[in-house]
Amino acid sequence: MNHLPGPPEDEATLLKRAQGLAGLTLETLAAKADLPMPANLKRDKGWVGMLLERHLGASAGSKAEQDFAHLGIELKTIPIDASGKPLETTFVCVAPLTGNSGVTWLTSHVRHKLARVLWIPVEGERTIPLSERRVGAPLLWSPSPDEDEMLRQDWEELMDMIVLGQVERITARHGAWLQIRPKAANSKALTEGIGDHGQPILTLPRGFYLKKSFTGPLLARHFLL
Structure with a gap:
């Protein structure tokens, strides 16, 4: 019987819970949580998260809110190389x-x-079997004023393109740190968007993603790689 913690009362x-997971393998954590290990992450992209x-006691509520909504904290797992x-x-x-x-950046x-x-x-390198991959040391982060400003510029550029009916022209190269790209399991899952003449169009759902050009230096700064 697993004894996993309830929601953490504070930051x-x-x-402390996250620090307690550092160095442990996914197999160890899966066994403790009575969670079957997938053969790989191809079909189970969200499994590690x-x-x-x-283990951290996240409220498995609606994904529209943060993972620890009562603390205002979002959990992001990030696969890293050696x-x-x-x-x-x-x-x-x-x-x-x-x-x-x-919609403005402040309310976005x-x-x-x-x-x-x-x-x-x-650990995310394919050469390491999923069961043997280890969890790293956690980092609790909020954007600095400079980071917030850069993210705002990217967000405004991308949202302007969406509002002006240029969603189909957005590529992964737009934005310095933030990008928009299709997020759909298959190309038949269409959603409504705005065309270049303001008309409704059907297009692939899109997601906001942080580029590695943002997360790489962030991890390096904090872990002094």
């Missing part, structure tokens, strides 16, 4: 393609999600 408790959520560099971009939230009049979902983040690096 210090959450950080779910496993850590259980030198501690991120292996992929980090999903932030779904990008709204319609109904964006009056992206800013809300990134206000306070518990980053947990996890």
